[in-house]
Amino acid sequence: MTSQHRKRTSLLALGASLLTALSLAIGAPAHAAGEWQDGSSQSDTILDCTTGLPATGVTANTGWWSPTGQVPKVGEPFLLHGYIGLVGFPCSSGVAVLPELLFDETAFGYPDEPVKWGINDIDDPTPTFTTDPVELTRGPNGGIAIATVGGQAITLERGEIFEFQVPVVALRALKGTATPAPSCSERTAGTRPCPVATSGDHLQVAFKVGGHGGNKSFVTPYVPLFAAGPAGGGGGGGTVAKAPSSTSAKFKVSARKAGRATVTVQASPAPTGRVVIRDLARKGRVVAHGTLTAGQHGVLKLKVAKLGKGKHRLVAEYAGSAAVGASSSAIRKIRLK
Numbered sequence: 275m276t277s278q279h280r281k282r283t284s285l286l287a288l289g290a291s292l293l294t295a296l297s298l299a300i301g302a303p304a305h306a307a308g309e310w311q312d313g314s315s316q317s318d319t320i321l322d323c324t325t326g327l328p329a330t331g332v333t334a335n336t337g338w339w340s341p342t343g344q345v346p347k348v349g350e351p352f353l354l355h356g357y358i359g360l361v362g363f364p365c366s367s368g369v370a371v372l373p374e375l376l377f378d379e380t381a382f383g384y385p386d387e388p389v390k391w392g393i394n395d396i397d398d399p400t401p402t403f404t405t406d407p408v409e410l411t412r413g414p415n416g417g418i419a420i421a422t423v424g425g426q427a428i429t430l431e432r433g434e435i436f437e438f439q440v441p442v443v444a445l446r447a448l449k450g451t452a453t454p455a456p457s458c459s460e461r462t463a464g465t466r467p468c469p470v471a472t473s474g475d476h477l478q479v480a481f482k483v484g485g486h487g488g489n490k491s492f493v494t495p496y497v498p499l500f501a502a503g504p505a506g507g508g509g510g511g512g513t514v515a516k517a518p519s520s521t522s523a524k525f526k527v528s529a530r531k532a533g534r535a536t537v538t539v540q541a542s543p544a545p546t547g548r549v550v551i552r553d554l555a556r557k558g559r560v561v562a563h564g565t566l567t568a569g570q571h572g573v574l575k576l577k578v579a580k581l582g583k584g585k586h587r588l589v590a591e592y593a594g595s596a597a598v599g600a601s602s603s604a605i606r607k608i609r610l611k
Contacts, residue, residue: 310355312337313477313497318464318488323365331488332369332430334358336479336495339439347502348444348596351385356479358493359396359435360486369486370427371436373420374413376470376478377499380593380600381448383547384565387441389420393428396435403439409579412558415467415480415492425559427482445547445596448475450498464490475499516599517541523551523590523603525578529610533578535562537590539601544568547595551578554587554605561588585609 312335320331336356346352354377360369389408394401413419420438422428428436453474460466467480478496519541527533539545551562562576586608594600 309343310337310339311497314495316464316493316495318483318490318493320362320364320487320489323363329362331362331364331486332358332360332371332481332483332493334479334481334493334495336477336497338477338497338499345500345502346444348447350501351387351441351443353439354442354477355437355439356481356495357435357437358430358481358483360430360432361396362486363432364486364488366486368429368431368434369488370429370484372413372427372482373436373438374415374417374467374480374482375420375440376415376417376467376473376480377476378470379418379548381444381446381475383443383445383593383595384563385441385443386565386567389438389440391420391436391438393430393434393436396433401435401437403437408438410560410563412552412560413480414482417467417470417478417480418560444499444501445594446501447503448499448501450475450500453498455498456494456496461492461494461496464492464494466492467494516594517543517597519545519592519594519598519601521549521590521592521601521603523588523606525588525606525608527578527581527586527588527608527610529581529583531580533580535576535578535588535590537574537576537592537603539566539572539574539592541572541598543597545572545592545595545598547598548593549574549576549590550593551576551588551590553581554589555585566592581608581610583610 315335317333318331319328322329340346340352388405390403392403409421456468456473456478458468461468467478476496480492480494521539523537525535537549546566550560553559562578564576566574588606590603592601
């Protein structure tokens with residue numbers, strides 16, 4: 275089928291072949307022990323530049339993958355991913371894309387593994403991915419946005435696909451379809467994603483799109499997430515008292531080059547889980563992030579992005595774990611020249 279993707283057949287046949295290729299292009303990575311578990315896809319509509327008729331513009335999907343081929347257990351790493359391709363023929367040269375992950379962030383930790391991403395041709399049978407740095411920051415809907423370094427959107431030309439893979443671990447049982455799905459009218463209409471608070475154990479990826487004449491501001495696929503609770507744990511349905519924690523941070527930062535920070539989380543048992551450093555003077559931009567493991571005994575050293583000139587308000591946030599509660603450091607006010 276992929277040999278036909280570039281032929282000028284009817285618009286309907288072309289769109290169907292491209293959509294199929296979009297699913298197949300990343301459906302089975304070479305290293306996968308299991309299969310990608312994809313959720314609902316979503317597309318927008320453009321006026322085809324060659325025919326003037328309505329046609330699919332971008333189409334997107336999201337999903338998860340477990341290296342065991344089974345539903346991951348609490349504490350086992352697995353991948354969240356999303357992808358979007360420009361399959362139509364807009365009159366513009368391409369589309370600007372800003373993906374934003376929306377989910378219950380308190381339910382996840384982040385292993386010390388890089389985000390993988392790539393931009394490939396939709397019909398490429400061997401897509402490539404990189405671990406080159408991306409910028410993780412707060413998106414327009416309060417989720418985790420993935421942008422190029424400098425905070426810029428990703429640009430796709432017609433026939434290209436962008437995919438990312440984010441490693442995570444569940445800190446509690448996840449029940450997926452047994453919880454409310456993100457079925458709000460705003461998501462369907464493409465004006466915004468559904469609120470995380472009303473979307474249960476689901477991942478939404480709100481792709482902010484523009485510049486290609488589409489009829490939606492956000493194309494937002496979603497997928498239910500599952501994680502098995504610890505044996506004998508009753509599936510995580512009860513409320514578990516968590517140990518308190520306290521967080522402090524020391525910073526050595528610069529306007530022109532990367533800096534460093536040492537974050538200390540005090541708790542018993544030893545704290546594990548995600549730590550982020552935000553610049554509250556820059557709309558909460560994430561300037562550093564990492565994951566505490568038990569062997570680090572609550573001390574995490576992080577590389578901090580260059581901050582730029584001006585005032586900054588830095589805070590370290592520990593997300594907590596299944597056993598330890600979340601906490602934040604005091605805000606450090608800094609002016610850089």
